[in-house]
Amino acid sequence: MNPLKLLEDLVVEHGSAKIQKTHIDFLKDQITVLQCCVSQLESTNSTLRERLRKSEADKPPSHDLNFKEGLCWREGDDSPFCPGCYDGTRKAVRLTKQQPPWDEFGDFLCPICKQHFNKG
Numbered sequence: 001m002n003p004l005k006l007l008e009d010l011v012v013e014h015g016s017a018k019i020q021k022t023h024i025d026f027l028k029d030q031i032t033v034l035q036c037c038v039s040q041l042e043s044t045n046s047t048l049r050e051r052l053r054k055s056e057a058d059k060p061p062s063h064d065l066n067f068k069e070g071l072c073w074r075e076g077d078d079s080p081f082c083p084g085c086y087d088g089t090r091k092a093v094r095l096t097k098q099q100p101p102w103d104e105f106g107d108f109l110c111p112i113c114k115q116h117f118n119k120g
């Protein structure tokens, strides 16, 4: 039962002078219960806010890379990024252009996951 609705009903039905002590005690109990609920909700809210803050802080930044010719590219940037690292961790890892004779396994090397890539 909603304690405020009960109080309103009692006041309307009997007038404030006729409200019985049992009703007042019931309302006090209900308010105590509500205060306890508010306290628990505040605690839960605080815990969840902290969890959300940590989650946001841990989230890797998004770089909006485009996948093209087997590699990832950023608009206006002519050097490619590693598609494996970007798909796995959302980190933009710039590939290293391989010069002869190191280009035997691919034109580019990812310095993080050590995968070789060819353009196209």
Ligand SMILES: [Zn+2]
Pocket: 082, 083, 084, 085, 086, 093, 110, 111, 112, 113, 114, 115
């Ligand atoms: Zn990589």
